[in-house]
Amino acid sequence: MGTQHETRSGATRAPGLTVSPLAGRRGVRAAGEVGLSTHGTWRRALEQAVREGPDSEGEDVYHLELSAVTFVDVAGAGVLVAAAERLPDGRRLVLHRPPPALRRVLEMFWPDVPAIEVSMS
Amino acid sequence: MSAVAEPPSGHRAPAAPRQDAGPFDHPALFYGDEREYLDGTVPFVREALAAGEPVAVAVPGERLTLIRDALGADADGVRLLDMREAGRNPGRIIPGVLRAFADAHPAGRRVRIIGEPIWAGRTGTEYPACAQHEALINAAFRGRTVTILCPYDARRLDERVLADARATHPTVIPSGSRRAQGSAAYDPDGVVARYNEPLPPVPDAPVFPFDAGSLPQARHLAADAGAALGLTGVRLEDLALVTAELTTNSVVHGAGSGVLRVWSEDGFVVCEVRDGGRLTDPLAGRRPASRDQRGGRGLLLVNLVSDLVRMHTGRDGTTVRCWFAL
Numbered sequence: 001m002g003t004q005h006e007t008r009s010g011a012t013r014a015p016g017l018t019v020s021p022l023a024g025r026r027g028v029r030a031a032g033e034v035g036l037s038t039h040g041t042w043r044r045a046l047e048q049a050v051r052e053g054p055d056s057e058g059e060d061v062y063h064l065e066l067s068a069v070t071f072v073d074v075a076g077a078g079v080l081v082a083a084a085e086r087l088p089d090g091r092r093l094v095l096h097r098p099p100p101a102l103r104r105v106l107e108m109f110w111p112d113v114p115a116i117e118v119s120m121s
Numbered sequence: 122m123s124a125v126a127e128p129p130s131g132h133r134a135p136a137a138p139r140q141d142a143g144p145f146d147h148p149a150l151f152y153g154d155e156r157e158y159l160d161g162t163v164p165f166v167r168e169a170l171a172a173g174e175p176v177a178v179a180v181p182g183e184r185l186t187l188i189r190d191a192l193g194a195d196a197d198g199v200r201l202l203d204m205r206e207a208g209r210n211p212g213r214i215i216p217g218v219l220r221a222f223a224d225a226h227p228a229g230r231r232v233r234i235i236g237e238p239i240w241a242g243r244t245g246t247e248y249p250a251c252a253q254h255e256a257l258i259n260a261a262f263r264g265r266t267v268t269i270l271c272p273y274d275a276r277r278l279d280e281r282v283l284a285d286a287r288a289t290h291p292t293v294i295p296s297g298s299r300r301a302q303g304s305a306a307y308d309p310d311g312v313v314a315r316y317n318e319p320l321p322p323v324p325d326a327p328v329f330p331f332d333a334g335s336l337p338q339a340r341h342l343a344a345d346a347g348a349a350l351g352l353t354g355v356r357l358e359d360l361a362l363v364t365a366e367l368t369t370n371s372v373v374h375g376a377g378s379g380v381l382r383v384w385s386e387d388g389f390v391v392c393e394v395r396d397g398g399r400l401t402d403p404l405a406g407r408r409p410a411s412r413d414q415r416g417g418r419g420l421l422l423v424n425l426v427s428d429l430v431r432m433h434t435g436r437d438g439t440t441v442r443c444w445f446a447l
Contacts, residue, residue, distance in 0.1 A: 015337045033337055036372060073362070073365045073366065074362070074365075074366060075419070078415055078416065078418065082415060100358045104359070108422065109418060
């Protein structure tokens with residue numbers, strides 16, 4: 001039998017998911033990981049995006065700043081797509097610097113969702 | 122299901138449905154040499170083209186070249202795929218090759234595919250997954266108006282492989298023949314069960330037990346191990362995704378916990394997840410996801426990105442082992 005593996009230092013924390021409003025534009029910044037224990041937080045953040053109407057200047061874009069999100073699993077990507085597809089016509093989600101896993105899963109299963117735009121800035 | 126002998130017919134893969142078998146047709150073509158290969162495949166493609174039926178050819182690259190050259194300009198109307206790439210993982214072939222092509226065309230019109238998933242270079246590690254794949258095609262396409270012709274290199278493949286082909290295909294076209302015959306040995310469920318082989322734990326591989334509270338750690342551990350063993354870039358991302366999906370499945374469907382192992386062998390990084398659940402759906406991970414379907418893509422992703430997936434499931438639990446080429 002093999003030996004019990006020591007968890008590395010980074011694994012002693014419990015990676016959660018935090019969501020906070022963006023300053024200066026409509027949307028949220030998420031930080032952490034999207035997985036089984038954080039799907040609820042992720043879903044609520046996206047439901048907020050669906051609920052919010054256009055802002056006072058008629059802006060039809062909702063920004064998701066994801067540069068501090070390190071991982072999104074397949075179910076998490078599915079939640080994102082479901083939210084985007086519930087947006088009224090003409091509105092869209094802009095994902096800023098999504099993690100590679102999310103880009104990979106979107107390309108594989110949902111390559112052409114008009115309401116999702118990926119921005120690397 | 123008892124296989125019914127084909128009525129005499131002028132061509133190898135008759136479009137007429139067999140009695141009791143429905144519209145799906147899945148003949149094995151045994152060929153002894155290049156000439157028999159082309160005699161068995163090229164007319165199949167030309168008949169499809171003449172009938173206006175969509176046709177795809179997914180065979181190993183060197184034989185793809187043979188068929189393409191024989192078709193000449195007609196090859197332009199055929200979807201050509203190198204099965205060594207597209208079908209490297211046998212578990213990827215139904216969702217990623219066969220149904221991907223068949224589903225892209227309207228139901229009702231016959232779709233024809235030549236699929237050669239088993240060639241002489243397949244390893245002993247790959248073969249059980251190959252045989253199960255051939256068997257599961259029958260369940261995956263039951264009732265569909267599709268013909269899938271599977272060539273077998275009768276000269277270079279083991280007799281055991283040819284015997285399995287008689288069990289995974291309702292009809293067989295013997296070497297040198299032009300006519301499909303019902304296969305008395307047809308028993309796809311028996312093949313799926315027979316190749317549900319135990320995957321005994323590899324000695325000396327690090328062991329990481331996980332539960333709902335340690336899913337992120339399990340993924341980090343797999344990614345760290347994969348990187349240390351030499352995986353990079355998108356392949357390392359794929360290992361992390363696969364680990365996340367398998368370990369999450371164990372927590373949600375497999376008794377709440379499991380054991381992860383990652384090691385390297387023969388130029389591959391191998392990731393294994395073992396849990397106490399039982400996989401009851403043999404087609405799990407082999408159905409393409411419909412666009413509107415919310416969940417159920419985890420095992421499909423595992424099949425699409427891994428170079429090989431082997432599974433064992435039974436009363437004592439389920440083991441899924443995935444290979445990533447270095």
